[in-house]
Amino acid sequence: MNHFTTIMKRELRIGFRNPWAYSFLALFVIFMLSMLLIHQQGYSSGYSGVTGMLMNLTLYLLPLITLMLGAFSITGEKEDGSAALLYTYRLSLTSWLGGKYIGLLLVLISIVTIGYSVTGIISSFTASGFTASVYALLFIFAVLLIAAFLAIAMVIGAIASTRWQALTYVIGIWFFFIIGWSPIMIALLGQLPYLWIKPLLTIMTFFNPAEWIRVYIIAALGGGTIVGPEYYQWITWIMHPSGHIAFCLLTIGYVLGSLALAGWLWKRRRYRG
């Protein structure tokens, strides 16, 4: 068995034995069921107020949980002495970081899948559930958020020395990307000449995975107009068949780029002290 698989299996085992995972699962299921109950009050297809609310709540919850579980997993290894012990093994950084990433990704996706499955089963007994395509897109939205923010968590884990330090970074990054992004963008871009706003907003969107994943899913749900005229070109390319491929490449590139950064930081900090 190669090292990558060994690390991944260990991460899966730790993840599924972690009480946190089950607290998060319970929270996610309760939250999904609440959304379902709200949705039952009226039928709508495609992007609606309820799907928007569901997306926003997912956007608050998933990145925070993902960042915390991911960053703690890495910093925990440092604090426990496990990372130091594994340095004395013939273990490549790619196997270690990659194995941890995929293991954690599978744990988190399993939790979200259970959440969606429970809600899906219950909604199948009711008259007015989400349509299958909307449900599938909301699930993809959750998975993409996990994949992107878990990669960021790896970077945080490589930088932070302790879990407490990691928690500080996690809250800071979560707040910046999820809560603070819109007001910061409005405040900053409002100071610039009108013609600069659109191109700058486009560039800035690439830096925040929560933002471009949200825009993509909203466009895919047919609610592209809701994001405003600044994203007109985004909506056009997302709806184009090549847009999906470009979006997939963007996500994969973001994840791989973040993991490469985490690896570089990890190597750089290894011999310090």
Place this chain on the structure above:
Amino acid sequence: MDNILRLTDVSKSIAQKQLVAPCSLSFTSGQIIALCGGNGAGKSSIIRMIAGLSKPSTGSITLNELTIEAQPEQYLAAIGYMPDDYQFTGSFTAYESLKFWGELKQQSTERVRELLALVGLQDTGKKKVHQFSKGMRQRLLLAQALLSKPALLLLDEPTNGLDPYWMKQFVSIIDETARQGTLVLFSTHQLQVAEAAADHIVLLDQGQIKLSSSYSDIKQQYGEEGIQKAYEQLFWGEEGPMKRVRS
């Protein structure tokens, strides 16, 4: 016998503070070496440098002519390391923990079971490692270091938390390991362990090597009480070791 571990002018300093003064040591396979000294003597720093966990500020370390910088794969394949500051926080059993390490070192489950039996943890069943006593955790870490039958076994304070029975067992285990050709290097502040097991003793104080001599030479120089006496003469001076203070 060939020299397998060579430290040449190795020192370690962090932020102007010297943890280990320049030292040169050379050991051969089959030997048992004890690094003795109090807290902050530099024992762990030396072991961590040999294990490749920290870079020496000066000098070089070679193991069978390999260096960790030039041949990290072969160098790491030749060592087994037992850390001093390891915390088991995952909800793993002894078997699961050792199997994980064993898989990373390409060892069979038979080897894992054999080592669990060697350190007396074969019957711990589903009990999680974080529920183990300090001594049991130490024994598991020792088994981990022995997994690949390394050429160099590095043990950082291996007898901390061991009861007298397991301390004696530890001495037997490292003796048997050294007989099979492994160079064993361990740190301790428990002089009776060094006295019982070591062929060569290095006494350290505040990063300086105060004495580096074979057990037989120490015995010859300091008499029957050997290392204990050497330690007392080197470190306690006229004040002498701790004595009973209550009448």
